[in-house]
Amino acid sequence: MNSTDNNVVDIRHLTRRFNDKAALQDVTVRIPRGQVFGIVGENGAGKTTLIKHILGLYRAQHGSVSVFGMDPVKHPKEVLSRIGYLSEQPDFPEWMTIAQFMNYMAAFYPNWDRQYAAQLLEMASLDARKKIRELSKGQQARVGLCAAQAHRPELLVLDEPSSGLDPVARREILAAVIRTVVHEGRSVLLSSHLLEEVERVCDHLLFFSNGEVLLSDSMEAVLDRHYQITLRRPGQLEWQALPGVFNAVADNGEWQLFCFADIDQLTGLLQLQGAQILDTRRLSLNEAFLARSSQRHTPGRIA
Amino acid sequence: MNLHLTQHSGVPPYLQIISQIKQLIASGRLNVDQELLPIRVLAEKLLINPNTVARAYRELETAGWLYTKRGAGTFVAAGTTAFSAETCRKQIRERVCALLVEAAHMNISVAELIKLIREMGNDLGKGDKES
Numbered sequence: 345m346n347s348t349d350n351n352v353v354d355i356r357h358l359t360r361r362f363n364d365k366a367a368l369q370d371v372t373v374r375i376p377r378g379q380v381f382g383i384v385g386e387n388g389a390g391k392t393t394l395i396k397h398i399l400g401l402y403r404a405q406h407g408s409v410s411v412f413g414m415d416p417v418k419h420p421k422e423v424l425s426r427i428g429y430l431s432e433q434p435d436f437p438e439w440m441t442i443a444q445f446m447n448y449m450a451a452f453y454p455n456w457d458r459q460y461a462a463q464l465l466e467m468a469s470l471d472a473r474k475k476i477r478e479l480s481k482g483q484q485a486r487v488g489l490c491a492a493q494a495h496r497p498e499l500l501v502l503d504e505p506s507s508g509l510d511p512v513a514r515r516e517i518l519a520a521v522i523r524t525v526v527h528e529g530r531s532v533l534l535s536s537h538l539l540e541e542v543e544r545v546c547d548h549l550l551f552f553s554n555g556e557v558l559l560s561d562s563m564e565a566v567l568d569r570h571y572q573i574t575l576r577r578p579g580q581l582e583w584q585a586l587p588g589v590f591n592a593v594a595d596n597g598e599w600q601l602f603c604f605a606d607i608d609q610l611t612g613l614l615q616l617q618g619a620q621i622l623d624t625r626r627l628s629l630n631e632a633f634l635a636r637s638s639q640r641h642t643p644g645r646i647a
Numbered sequence: 648m649n650l651h652l653t654q655h656s657g658v659p660p661y662l663q664i665i666s667q668i669k670q671l672i673a674s675g676r677l678n679v680d681q682e683l684l685p686i687r688v689l690a691e692k693l694l695i696n697p698n699t700v701a702r703a704y705r706e707l708e709t710a711g712w713l714y715t716k717r718g719a720g721t722f723v724a725a726g727t728t729a730f731s732a733e734t735c736r737k738q739i740r741e742r743v744c745a746l747l748v749e750a751a752h753m754n755i756s757v758a759e760l761i762k763l764i765r766e767m768g769n770d771l772g773k774g775d776k777e778s
Contacts, residue, residue: 380696518694526687526697540654545696564702567659628657 350377352499352531353398357407360393360555367393369555370407375499375533375548380525382542382563383535384629385552386637391535394552395503398533399429412498425453428497432504434488436476442487443472446494453495461494468516482513489520500524500532506541514541521545543567543629551636558636559604566604570632573601573611577619586610591635598622602635648677648684652693660695664703672712672723674771683713683721 353375360368368390375381383391396402397409400416400423409416416423437445442465450456465472468486476484485505492500500521506514518541524530536542542549549566551559559566569588576598583592588605599619603610611621627635650667652660671677683689686704690697704721707713714724750760 515694519691522691522694522696526690544652544654544660544694544699547696547698563696564698626657626659628659631657 351375352377352412354410355397355407358397358404358409359406360402361405366555371557373550373560375531377531378525378529379547380521380532380534380545381548381550382546383533383550383552384539384542384633389552390555391552392503395501395535398501399424399427425455426498428492428495428500430488430492430502430505432507434484436484438477439475441473441475442470445476445487446472446491449491455495457494457496460496461490464490464493481508482510485509485513486516489517493520496528498530500530502532502534504535504537506536506538518545539630539633566629566632569604569606570627571603571607572625572627573603573621574623575599575601575614575619575621586613591638650693652695661699661703664700665707668703668707669712677723679723679725681723683723685720
């Protein structure tokens with residue numbers, strides 16, 4: 345690890361095009377050690393493309409990617425041996441038993457801890473003698489999760505690990521995330537559509553849309569600064585000029601403003617402009633996500 | 648220390664922890680000088696980011712509900728909260744206001760509400776430590 349920086353991942357101005365479509369557009373991301381870093385965004389927003397750059401599966405076309413201070417394309421062995429990775433659809437050799445699969449995985453990782461691997465399997469109530477083919481989808485995900493942790497990776501990368509899983513398997517994924525940061529101060533990168541889970545476990549949120557970073561902030565700020573304001577005000581409302589307001593809907597003489605701002609400052613400003621504040625309500629991550637997503641689908645100006 | 652986080656409630660997890668710990672203290676299920684679960688233990692139990700638990704503890708400490716002993720842990724503080732009387736009144740007023748609006752919607756009279764509050768207050772006074 346480069347001693348001068350405390351970032352596990354350091355991505356600068358990364359741009360990636362597939363044919364003519366920009367999958368990533370000038371993305372800068374730093375993941376500090378010890379954090380749970382959440383990535384959210386609609387399907388096709390660029391989450392998996394970003395993760396593939398971190399794993400060294402894609403070479404940076406523009407900009408730079410550094411993981412543990414190294415280029416993952418130039419140093420795949422050094423980088424990947426310190427990462428634990430679980431994707432939505434893990435590609436298992438299905439004919440193997442769990443025990444054979446764990447042995448197979450152990451060969452890739454110098455730090456593989458057999459005792460810890462056995463312990464993880466036991467915690468996940470998995471019988472190592474069973475063939476992977478015989479397992480349910482949830483059980484297969486648990487095998488993948490055990491395999492992603494048994495070398496105690498410095499960075500656990502989970503790419504939509506909970507998609508389509510039952511609540512028990514999802515719980516175990518959350519437990520693995522918390523265990524990773526609680527016990528050894530290691531880091532987690534979690535990409536997910538399950539915003540309640542992201543809200544619960546993440547320190548930092550990166551919100552992607554169309555390959556661009558729409559928002560990157562601490563989860564605390566994301567939850568404290570997203571508000572819906574209901575107000576009444578005669579005449580037009582030039583909401584685009586208001587600091588932090590990213591969407592507005594006119595509704596029967598009332599306005600619904602969606603903002604990411606210091607709520608006291610913003611309502612103070614609105615009152616100075618003659619608005620009557622009827623209600624302010626904090627948005628959950630889910631609501632903030634929806635409000636921000638619809639922002640792209642509404643016309644710029646609403647009469 | 649039995650806490651539950653509900654999803655889809657719109658209430659951020661740290662605020663849920665805060666209100667539930669206050670509830671446990673107010674109802675006598677957590678006693679003065681009793682030690683709270685360490686941050687990491689509660690985080691693993693609730694499957695929640697440890698910084699969220701730390702934030703809840705910190706805010707409860709600032710508000711006078713808890714105190715910390717260096718290297719020893721977090722404990723329930725004695726007696727009153729550290730808010731000024733004015734702040735306390737303001738906060739209670741806001742809640743009563745919301746309650747009155749909701750009650751009016753549900754056709755529950757103020758008299759009925761007062762009766763309910765008195766009953767629940769008596770129950771709290773008994774301190775249901777067994778439950």
